[in-house]
Amino acid sequence: MPAYTLKRTFVAFLILIVVSGLTFSLSHLSADPALTIGGEQASDEDIQAIRKLYGFDRPIHVQYLDWLGRALSGDFGESYHYKQRVFDMVSERIGRTMLLGTLAILFALAVSIPLGTLAAMRPNSITDRIALFIAVLGQALPTFWFALMMIIVFGVWWRWLPISGHTQWANYVMPTIALGYYATPALMRLTRAGMIEVLASDYIRTARAKGLSPASVLFKHALRNAIIPVVALAAVWFGFMLGGSIVIETIFNLKGIGWLSYDALLRSDLPVVQAIVLVFASFYVVLTLLADLLNAYLDPRISVR
């Protein structure tokens, strides 16, 4: 087990290097940072001077290694636009995004596991159809459209919930639902498929032959096994949700790092973009690792390897 964890961690580290290298080169190829810093009125000489000053005239791999060296020591440079340390800008907002992502995935699990289980108990029944309909709807509606509809209904017509900001818990309700609903179909289908398979298994027949209560058969014996793959998928979706938070945070003006990355992209604020891409990639990698370890905990057969 420790060797397994170590190997996985090493691979994760390599992935991060590759991802950050790719973003660095792509963003420097697509936008000229000297133009961003100089602004509209800058003359050619100004631009040249800026290039020299910031070292943009150096080969791209030298710039990348320079950035990587600093990044490893926690220095992500300064925002071209806000003239603030990127590290501070990100750490100030990251908690909001994490909170939103966590609430959203919990919401998605809280909806999809019961729905998937209900559907699996009577495949092709009315309950199954309704659950499927809810799920398909979640997949068919574009997230931004769903978010806007909620804003119109709950924020504008009924005025139940605030439509922008991040200061009170009520600010998180609509963003959580909008973001979480998006992950519900996939998680629900996997729960349903897993439960149908497990409920037909020999060990469920054994549990029933032991005269255990229906609740024990369903929750202790079936669900535990059926949700193992769901947990892994939820971790992947948690990563997607942090990505999806770019849209949702922008719509609800919830100033997390999703909002910040949108803002930075508009302004070609490359140091901010790079730092956030690295943060998102690290989440992803760490989550996959955690999902593996959680799976190993839930499924005793894995831990032997």
Added chain:
Amino acid sequence: MSGTILEVENLSVDIPVAAGMLHPVRGIGFSVSRGETLCIVGESGCGKSLTSLAVMGLLPKTARRSADRMEFLGRDIRSLREREMARLRGGSMSMIFQEPMTSLNPSYTIGNQLAEVYLRHVEQSRAAARDRAVFLLEKVGISSAASRLGQYPHQLSGGQRQRVMIAMALMCGPELIIADEPTTALDVTIQAQILHLLAELQREFRMGMILITHDLGIVARVADKVQVMYAGKTVEEGPCETVFDAPMHPYTQGLLRCIPIPGRTQRGERLGSVPGIVPNLVGELSGCMFRNRCDYASDACAGMRDEPTRMGDGHAYTCLRAPEEISGEPQAAETP
């Protein structure tokens, strides 16, 4: 005899399938008394598993069960609700399945799965459940039993898992134990060990046992009564010795020809088998189902009604041929 545990009359199971109504079990009856072993034999697909699942109340959801009588410990279990049936299952009647590799839950320890059934039916004492589990694991021949409690099924071999299943079936001291081909999935060398273990435990705890097996050698040694099934019906039943010494139904005779006889069957010689294929059980069926495979079949067999010929001491067979016609022939298997 201290009394009958289970009494079943005219049990049928019907399953709707795409092609129509399947009648896999058609009017089976049997009884089991305390300390008695009933062996059910027959080709695969003849309805043995469905018969035992029908007794346990574990039939697939789509299957329909009907019976003139199903009494367990004097109680009519036909009308019991699922809840009341669950009280009996694992408590006073338990079952061992054919698939030891997949019958234990991979996510829980052996100890947990053994204790759970005790906590459900006997008493809420973890310590007592644990003691009982250790006692039974030792009984079924699992070494260092106490340390096995923390192991997961994947850490055990197929034979050990089936021993655990047996221990689990015994946790609450059942009156009736049903073992459905408990060794078919195991290594040949372990098969005999497990069957002997079951027979021994059955004697020691004076349980009634229904043993479903292909191994006629074992049947000859452990059965008190034998029931031969063909295409969902009983074709012959009776005390073990009588059926083995004087099989009356052509199908039983064919089956007994398949057992190796010490001294007469050469090593490596192919054993006989009953030729022909099992009939389709969908839709209305009439006459003797064995007629298309039977050496003695005549036109009358198509119109045969299910009226068993009774020979006394419980021996009965369902065939048109009169006892005198049959007993004149050389017997298929003689006890050596």
